[in-house]
Amino acid sequence: MSVVLIVIILIGVFALLDFVRAVKGPTAVDRLVASSAISTKGMAVILLLAYVNDNMSYIDVALVLALCGFVGLLAMLRSLLPEDADILTKDLVDRPAQLVHFIGAEEEK
Amino acid sequence: MVIAYVFFFIGIFFFALTSLGLLRMPDAYSRLHAASLGDTFGFGFITLGLILLVPGVANIAKLLMVLGVVWVINPTTSHYVGKVALLRGNWVILGERYRSESDEQEVEANEPTSH
Numbered sequence: 604m605s606v607v608l609i610v611i612i613l614i615g616v617f618a619l620l621d622f623v624r625a626v627k628g629p630t631a632v633d634r635l636v637a638s639s640a641i642s643t644k645g646m647a648v649i650l651l652l653a654y655v656n657d658n659m660s661y662i663d664v665a666l667v668l669a670l671c672g673f674v675g676l677l678a679m680l681r682s683l684l685p686e687d688a689d690i691l692t693k694d695l696v697d698r699p700a701q702l703v704h705f706i707g708a709e710e711e712k
Numbered sequence: 713m714v715i716a717y718v719f720f721f722i723g724i725f726f727f728a729l730t731s732l733g734l735l736r737m738p739d740a741y742s743r744l745h746a747a748s749l750g751d752t753f754g755f756g757f758i759t760l761g762l763i764l765l766v767p768g769v770a771n772i773a774k775l776l777m778v779l780g781v782v783w784v785i786n787p788t789t790s791h792y793v794g795k796v797a798l799l800r801g802n803w804v805i806l807g808e809r810y811r812s813e814s815d816e817q818e819v820e821a822n823e824p825t826s827h
Contacts, residue, residue, distance in 0.1 A: 610720050610758075613727075620731035624743070632740045632797040636747045639789060640730055643751040646782065647723070647758045650775070654765055662774045666781060673785045680789075680796050691799050 611651050618644045631683055635676065642672045719761030726754030739805040740797050748790035755782055 618641050625637035646665045653661035685691065733746025759779045763772050 606717055606720070610724060613724050617724075617727045617731040621734055621747075624734040630740055630797075630800070630802055632793060632800065632802060633743055635793060636740070636744050637734055639786075639793075640734060640747045640751050643755055643782065643786065644727060646778070647727075647755050650759060650762055650778070654762055659766065659768070659771045659774070662771065662778060666774070666778050669778065669781050669785060673789060676789050677792070680792055683796050683800065685799055688799050695798065 607651055607655050611648055611655070614644050614648055614651075618648075635679060635683075639672070639676060642668070713765070716761040716764040719757050719764070723754040723757035723761065726750045726757065730754065740802045741794065741804060744790060744794055744797065748786055752783060752786045755779075755786075 621637045621640045621644070625634050625641065628634045628637060646668055649661055649665040649668065653659055653665075727750065730747055730750030733750060734743050737743045737746055756779060759775055763775050766772060766775065
């Protein structure tokens, strides 16, 4: 039983490391990715707590968290999508290299 | 019991790879790759370890349902996050050794900006 508790504590530490990226992330997409990773780790913690507390109705909580997190993430992504998304898609198909930024040897220091 | 703990260890290993990739990768697409793949795989291993531990067939069925839902949802949202990142103009950061001659004028015409 104590092994599972150690597993839960380690997952919490890794969720804190993800939270660092969610705070620091330069773009909104980084923050969304980090919060999605924290959500998945939270589901794993809830499933492990179902075994520790010997209360199997926690599994339903994890299922509801997965579905609600999915819908919320989709809503935030729809609000982040720019209005001229179709024009941008066609432009990117025409010139796929326009987003690439190379790190030179002089910039790497 | 021991096999379940081994599965937990593998799951924690992939969670650790996820956090490391989120902290250390240079651009949003690499971070997305690390986060989505590592989280999906680690969650799968932790759920497989719990399937060996919990009593009853109904609980095992519910755990398999959660696992199936997460394994469908996580790649779907990762795909859409990547598309939104591309349309919002996140930069792809590559090393200097990947530069080819045909990329020169395209890249120099677009100055890197922060979004």
